[in-house]
Amino acid sequence: MRAPTHRSGGRGRGRRADRASPYGRPHAAPGGGQGSARGDRRPPHLAEAESLVEHLCALPPDLARERNRYRHAGRFDTVPDQVLWGSPGTARDFYVLSRCASLLTRVFERSYGVGTTYGWATPRFFREHVADWGPTRHAPDANSYRAAFAAGIPHFEPVPEVRELLPGDLVSIDFNRPVGALYTGHIVMIRRYRGELTHPTPGPPLPGSVVPHVFEVVDCSSRPHGDPVNFPELLATYPDTRLRDRDVSADGVGYGHIVLHEDRGAGRLVGYRRSPEAPVAFTAVEHPIAAARIRP
Template structure:
């Protein structure tokens, strides 16, 4: 970002001249030589409240990624590479019917249902001891619901020891275990029919006495089973084994495959499925907000149930001793001001001694707050407020206006509507951490990092309008001038 000095600049003599600490540095045999002046002003790379907001966002991202390393013996994110990220070095080899695709953020492995539709490696799990296997799965729109498809298996010489799969006879998802001679089968079935084209998280657990099938983090089927034998013939993504030959090739896409050398608990399955992430990070209207900074070793203790204004207010209260209920009541007439309250106080200069108005877009720094007043245009919503993470620079080519310069600004906020549309050509350069795909209902809400577009008047440099994201058009209702929706920014001091 323009205005941020380099690490060299921060440590060199020139960075200290401005605060009267040092006028020069010693060079050679005692010769004092003045440092060349910095070509950018000294600008803090962060602010205390930005660090606290960042912490909350990063823990929510850990939860969204299903962070759970304990007992992990195989992990294939399938993000365009065949690597095993568990540290146990079990990369998979792709068959001819397996290709890398990008239906979801990060990508996945798509399989065409042919004999080459698989990715395989050596055996990963000790299947004589409790274990867990999980994956995100999606049956292709062209798949047949009258055909069996296996997403994950580990094989013996004749048959798969376990199968995480779609069962055509039941018409739903299943987790199965078999005897080595394939004479015995035990199944745990999902409660509802499988749907073509829908991403679903499956987890199969064997605890030594029972098998359990979790669908999207919820236990849906269990069955007694003490079957125990070592499957040493390889771990497969996208196929199974029956009668000593490959079977049940998958037709669809598979993502984030994991193998744990232990039986995960229900709470742990909720973590790896993203269920906990959705419960902990909620855009909340009509209920008291709650933002909890948890313990570093337990992402599940980090909770954000808030809307844009209550999240940022609670960040300030968590960070600064002055940010009390009394302060906000005195200067904003509310212990949790609305976005419109912030905007008005910033513009009027009535936000108290700890906020300084920033008028020009180019003067924005990390940690600054930008508040938008919706002017009564949205029911039950006074506006939106965000925290600046970085001004990415000018932006042209989409939704340009004569006499105005457009800036891409990376922000932290709490929202029900991520800032962007996954899959569009300009989205990758300006993403949103809550975005999963372009399918309604798959994206996360709550706190995260995104990008908004703010415009400055060429005549004054002050805010002239905004866009919700790089993906909104020139004619969208979210592309509004400050006359329609007033904007004001402030720095925390």
């Protein structure tokens, strides 16, 4: 699978093999090859998210299903959103009952909130700069994060180009659903770049000249990214940690893969596919999408 090549000349916007990271030492850019976007140092919020996933994956499957769950509407309406980090190496102390946006909000609070050297990631900050989520929700929704990323808010810098994405960057999607809808969108955290998607997809491609890029992400999802029944070979290449025992009803936090579409001329993020084998790809007009990088 061929990784993107860096542009140079033409528009005067050449890419460097290494670029400055807001978290310390530089990360490798996607053009360095498959998986190279992992970088030399993990952003604090990515390290915290990975800790959740890896401890919960260390549990036996039956126990993991009890301690790692998506907070489905109608099933957990009276239960508070909960994301718990235990002691390192003690997997049974970790627990997730959350949704995509509320889980990442808890990750931001743990990484940059009260008691850290940063101190800005507080409920007050998110209410003021992202959305006031009211008494019935637990955090801003994914569509509110998408709007905030597109506009630019303190500590979140817009990342308009797919090739600029680094580990720890955030991608949020607005499903364009009516006000009051239970599920308004989805938000993920980039973990690493996997290369261009060269495998034929079951559905039609996006219109225009676009390049599909696969990224491994961390997210809290109502279902896995991938289809072990109809596309086992694709799932073997782009696995989802929630599918350890091929249980398609598995949910919660995990590593999965999504496809982000780049406009071949401008380099901008113009659409997505939920997973490499997903039958439908959406344009950024159908489902507005925006990416951002945390600047602590």
